[in-house]
Amino acid sequence: MSAPTLPANAGSSPDSAGHYGRYGGRFVPEALVAALDELDLAYRTALTDESFQAEFGTMLREYANIPSLLYRAERLSAEVGARILLKREDLNHTGAHKIRNVLGQALLTKRMGKPRVIAETGAGQHGVATATAAAYLDLECVVYMGEVDTQRQALNVARMRMLGATVVPVTSGSRTLKDAMNEAMRDWVANVDRTHYIIGSTAGPHPFPAMVRDFVRGIGVEARQQSLDLDGKLPDAVAACVGGGSNALGIFHAFVPDDDVRLYGFEAGGDGVETGRHAASITGGSSGVLHGARTYVLQDEDGQTRESHSISAGLDYPGVGPEHAWLHDIGRARYAPVTDAEAMSAFQLLCRTEGIIPAIESAHALAGTLKIIPALTAELGRKPTILVNLSGRGDKDVHTAGEYFGILDGEQA
Amino acid sequence: MAVAFEKARAEGRAVLIGCMPAGFPTVEGSIAAMTAMVSAGVDVIEVEIPYSDPVMDGPVIQRASDIALAGGVRTADTLRIIEAVAGTGAPVVTMTYWNPIERYGVDAFARDLSAAGGTGLITPDLIPEEAGEWLAASEAYGLDRTFLVAPSSTDERLAMTVGHCRGFVYATALMGVTGARERTSDAAPTLVSRVRAVTGLPVGVGLGVGNGVQAAEVGRYADGVIVGSALIRCLLDTPDEATGLAALRTLSAELAEGVRAVQR
Numbered sequence: 236m237s238a239p240t241l242p243a244n245a246g247s248s249p250d251s252a253g254h255y256g257r258y259g260g261r262f263v264p265e266a267l268v269a270a271l272d273e274l275d276l277a278y279r280t281a282l283t284d285e286s287f288q289a290e291f292g293t294m295l296r297e298y299a300n301i302p303s304l305l306y307r308a309e310r311l312s313a314e315v316g317a318r319i320l321l322k323r324e325d326l327n328h329t330g331a332h333k334i335r336n337v338l339g340q341a342l343l344t345k346r347m348g349k350p351r352v353i354a355e356t357g358a359g360q361h362g363v364a365t366a367t368a369a370a371y372l373d374l375e376c377v378v379y380m381g382e383v384d385t386q387r388q389a390l391n392v393a394r395m396r397m398l399g400a401t402v403v404p405v406t407s408g409s410r411t412l413k414d415a416m417n418e419a420m421r422d423w424v425a426n427v428d429r430t431h432y433i434i435g436s437t438a439g440p441h442p443f444p445a446m447v448r449d450f451v452r453g454i455g456v457e458a459r460q461q462s463l464d465l466d467g468k469l470p471d472a473v474a475a476c477v478g479g480g481s482n483a484l485g486i487f488h489a490f491v492p493d494d495d496v497r498l499y500g501f502e503a504g505g506d507g508v509e510t511g512r513h514a515a516s517i518t519g520g521s522s523g524v525l526h527g528a529r530t531y532v533l534q535d536e537d538g539q540t541r542e543s544h545s546i547s548a549g550l551d552y553p554g555v556g557p558e559h560a561w562l563h564d565i566g567r568a569r570y571a572p573v574t575d576a577e578a579m580s581a582f583q584l585l586c587r588t589e590g591i592i593p594a595i596e597s598a599h600a601l602a603g604t605l606k607i608i609p610a611l612t613a614e615l616g617r618k619p620t621i622l623v624n625l626s627g628r629g630d631k632d633v634h635t636a637g638e639y640f641g642i643l644d645g646e647q648a
Numbered sequence: 649m650a651v652a653f654e655k656a657r658a659e660g661r662a663v664l665i666g667c668m669p670a671g672f673p674t675v676e677g678s679i680a681a682m683t684a685m686v687s688a689g690v691d692v693i694e695v696e697i698p699y700s701d702p703v704m705d706g707p708v709i710q711r712a713s714d715i716a717l718a719g720g721v722r723t724a725d726t727l728r729i730i731e732a733v734a735g736t737g738a739p740v741v742t743m744t745y746w747n748p749i750e751r752y753g754v755d756a757f758a759r760d761l762s763a764a765g766g767t768g769l770i771t772p773d774l775i776p777e778e779a780g781e782w783l784a785a786s787e788a789y790g791l792d793r794t795f796l797v798a799p800s801s802t803d804e805r806l807a808m809t810v811g812h813c814r815g816f817v818y819a820t821a822l823m824g825v826t827g828a829r830e831r832t833s834d835a836a837p838t839l840v841s842r843v844r845a846v847t848g849l850p851v852g853v854g855l856g857v858g859n860g861v862q863a864a865e866v867g868r869y870a871d872g873v874i875v876g877s878a879l880i881r882c883l884l885d886t887p888d889e890a891t892g893l894a895a896l897r898t899l900s901a902e903l904a905e906g907v908r909a910v911q912r
Contacts, residue, residue, distance in 0.1 A: 252777060262746055262773045264704045266798035266820055268805065407710055413701065420703040427800065524747040525701065527773075537723045538751030540700040 253441020253528075255561035261440040262524045267420075270427045275442040277347050282449065287342065294338045298371065299328040301335065301453065305461035305622075310588040317608045318620040320470060322458045322486060324627060325593065331627030332454055332482045333364040337433055339450030341368035344431040351375040351430040355419040357384055357412035357478070358549035358596065359391025360627055361435030366400035368433075376400040379418040381411035384548050391631050409542045412552045416526050436479025437556035440527030444556050451485030458622055459489045471615060472497040472607070475624040476599040477570065478514065478550035480559045482626035487568060497569070497611070500559060501603030503545035504572030514543035515572040516555040517563050530557040546575040546635065547595040549627070577602040579639055582629070594627030595635065601625075649739045649767040649792055649815050652691050653850040653871055660911045662867035664904055665852055666690035667743065667876035669698045670729045671721025672712040673883055673892075679732045681883060681896055686738045688897045689904025693733050694770065694874065697726050697744040704745075704772040708877040711884060723752050727764045734765030741792065741815070743770040749782075758785035768792025768815050776812040783812065794818045794852075797843060799835040807846045816850040816872060817843050837869045859899075863906030873907055 253259045261271060281287040295301040304323040312319045324332040337354075344352055352374050356362030362378040369376035378395055382404040385392050395402050408414035416434075423432040437444045437451075455473075462470050473490050475483035477500040490496045505513035513519050516531040523532035525540060533541040533553035545551040562568040578595060581602035585593050593601065600623050611619045629636065637643040656663045666685045672678050682693045698713035698721055705713070726742070734740045742761060749757050749769075761769070768791040774782065776795055786793045792815025797806050799820075810817055821836035836853050843851045852872030857863055859878070866873045882899055886892030 260778050261775060262778060263775070264772055264798070264820070265775060265796040265805075265809065266800055268775060269798075269800035269802065407707070408700065408714070417701050417703050421706070424704070524745075524750055524773075526703075529750075532747070534747065534751065536751070538699075538748040539717060540747075 249441065249445050249558070253445065255558050256564060258529050258557035258560040259441060259444060260529055261527060262529065263440045263527045264424055266424050267427065267440070270423070271440055271442065273347065274343070274431070274446070277343050278442050278446045281343060281346065287346070291339055291342055294342070295335065295453070299334045299338060301327055302457040303327055305458055305465065308589050311585060314584065314588050315605055315608060317612065317618055319604065320462065320620065320622045321625045322454060322622060323625055324454060324482065325591070325597070325625050329360070329364045329367050330630060331360045331364065331594065332451055332485055332624070333361045333435060334367070335453060335485070336435065336447050336450045336481060337361070337364040337368040340431065340433045341372045341374060344374060345372055347431065349429055349431045351377070351426065352433050353377045353379065353419050353422050353430055354433045354435060355379045355412065355415040356435060357381070357415070357551055358547065358594070359384065359388040359395070359631060360549060360594070362400070362402070363391050363394045363398070365433050365435070366395040366398035369400060370398045377422065378402050379405050379415040379422070381405050381409070381415045383410045384412065384415070387548050387635065388631055411543070412548070413526070413540060413554070420526070436481040437484045437558060438479040438526060438528065438530070438554060444528065444558055447481055448484045448488060448558060451481050452488040454482070454485035454624065455487060455489030458486060462622060466620065469493055469496050470622040471619040472499060472611060472621045474499040474501065474600050474604045474621055476550060476596045476626065477502050477517070477555060477559060478552050478596065479554070480556035482624050484556060484558055486622070486624040487562070491567060498562070498567065499603060499607060500568055500570045501573045501599045502570060503547055503550035503599060504574040505544040505546070507574055508572045512544040513572060514545040514551050514553065516553060517559065517570040518572045520553070525554040528557045530560045531555050546578065546639070547599065549594065549596040550599065571603060571606070573599045573602045573606070577606070579636070581605060582636060583640070591625070592629035592633070593625055594629050595632045597624070597626045649692065649741065652739050653816065656691065657871070662870055662907045662912070663691045663850070663872040664689065664863065664907045665692040665694050665872050665874040666879050666900060667694040667696055667874065668880060669696045669709065669712045669716050670726035671698055671716035671719055672880070673715055673889070674719055675721060675725050675729060677889060679729055680893060682729070682733045683736055684893050684897050685879065685900045686733070686736045688900035690738070690900050692739045692741060692872070694741050694743050694876070695726060695730050695733065697723060697742060697748050699745040699748060702745060706877060708880050708884065712880045723748055727760050730761065730766045731764040739767050740765065741767050741770060741794070743772065746771060746774045754781040755785045755788070758789040758791055762789040762791055766791070768794060770794040770818055772796055776809055779812070786814070792816070796820050797839065799839050803842070806842060810843055810847045810849065813847070813849055816852050817847065818874070819843060819851055819853050819870070821853045821855045836866065840869050860902040860906030860909070863903045864909040867907040868910050868912065873903070875903055
């Protein structure tokens with residue numbers, strides 16, 4: 236097999252069956268194929284349907300506070316020796332980039348004439364976004380969430396319920412995101428006639444990875460133009476955290492054809508990849524099949540999925556979107572792990588220098604950025620400009636961070 | 649496998665296919681369970697390779713798979729179990745999610761499955777479009793290929809999928825995960841007749857059968873009645889292994905009687 240190459244004059248795109256090189260595809264029960272075909276047709280129609288695009292654009296603008304700001308983080312920049320631009324997805328309605336994807340998929344659900352949506356969620360951000368879109372577009376909503384995560388993210392559980400969604404704690408397996416995804420798949424197989432499964436990342440069977448990417452790629456389209464408007468040139472590098480990888484692909488995609496712009500994806504290194512307690516599927520995993528696609532997976536010698544570990548519930552997933560697997564293999568994007576401790580240190584730095592409390596997920600992007608600054612500075616012979624996707628805000632993580640830093644009164648262990 | 653279907657056809661009845669995860673409750677325990685099923689009248693044993701993320705399966709099979717995995721069962725143990733059960737003379741087919749096979753090596757697994765006396769693979773999350781390596785390996789080692797068809801499959805897909813099957817076709821009788829239900833599916837007879845319109849291969853129907861009456865009902869129109877969760881539950885809800893095995897024998901015999909209760 237010849238090495239996969241980038242298609243000319245475009246970002247990365249899969250073949251018609253959803254393959255990115257050897258990754259992606261559809262590894263699903265036959266019972267779901269008809270629904271995936273229906274979705275693929277609806278999504279491809281929507282891509283070129285002006286009325287869909289207009290409605291989607293209006294929803295993003297008038298409801299979700301999008302385009303998000305590009306922010307020059309000057310105090311942070313002075314502190315770290317590089318010029319840092321933050322794409323402020325944390326300021327979107329519901330507090331993360333996720334709202335872009337769910338509004339797109341919820342609108343598609345309406346177009347397909349289905350009255351019910353289901354979703355899986357880890358940190359709860361995707362669940363909250365889905366519950367929000369369901370309330371906004373009058374859809375019935377059920378969210379599957381690992382029992383462990385319902386405890387780590389109790390506030391988001393309450394948010395979803397306030398928005399009218401049913402939250403189902405999942406008690407099978409490791410009781411985290413992957414198990415929530417299993418339960419959502421089961422629900423979908425059983426109720427596919429009237430239900431759309433709003434997958435929350437660029438993962439899962441075709442067309443989900445490409446479709447979710449297309450709904451979130453506005454992040455990069457906006458940031459690229461905002462960089463040009465601000466500096467008259469593109470940044471030297473773009474950095475994002477990678478769990479399933481939607482915020483990263485969202486900001487990468489528009490830059491993929493820009494050869495001079497380096498793309499960095501930072502995975503959750505947990506206690507350190509060498510300890511085995513991490514969620515770094517690309518840097519610490521291997522090729523396999525999980526949740527409907529071939530991609531990098533954390534697995535044992537027999538192909539059983541290994542449990543992932545991260546302080547960030549949103550990155551705590553043992554797989555990654557297939558497009559990232561491919562971008563890694565062809566060398567277009569570079570991936571590296573960031574430990575819990577490094578992420579929390581960057582979390583604190585951003586709080587103290589900029590008055591911004593980031594999601595712990597996004598703190599991984601920032602922590603990784605700090606690590607590449609010396610080499611990038613040396614390579615360029617000048618101070619680099621790095622665009623970092625601040626994919627979400629940290630309200631949901633206040634308890635976790637408070638415990639981590641030991642600053643919760645009356646709750647010291 | 650073909651022999652089992654021919655024999656049953658000559659007797660004017662459907663084949664009874666009983667499913668059990670390898671290594672549940674233990675490696676030796678699963679061999680004892682499958683052997684007991686054969687002696688109680690189950691015609692074909694379907695050995696499921698336990699997998700951490702069985703999205704097509706309901707809570708019963710997931711629990712049994714988790715128990716097997718927690719006990720440390722390996723893919724190599726599954727092959728050993730298949731060899732032992734094939735020794736009873738009953739055909740043994742394997743059901744597996746795709747990742748364990750991909751990890752073992754598709755060609756290596758086909759070689760070792762064939763050597764262990766397994767007849768072929770049922771692949772619940774592998775559709776023919778993604779099955780290139782498996783199509784080649786199953787040809788090389790003469791193994792059966794059972795892909796799934798569903799009520800939602802279009803005529804075109806159904807014909808394509810069935811065209812890639814060898815041995816028998818697995819009709820998922822209702823839209824949903826595995827697990828015994830109070831009623832079996834109305835969609836099943838329609839699906840079976842759609843399959844028959846495009847192939848002479850036997851058609852097995854799975855999902856939902858839990859007792860002799862239901863086995864008889866499905867056996868009226870299908871060539872194979874596939875039972876999993878109800879059999880597994882005998883070993884899950886049991887105070888000790890002997891009681892579980894006794895319950896398993898009783899249910900197996902009831903199901904075997906069920907498929908023999910109707911003449912086709």
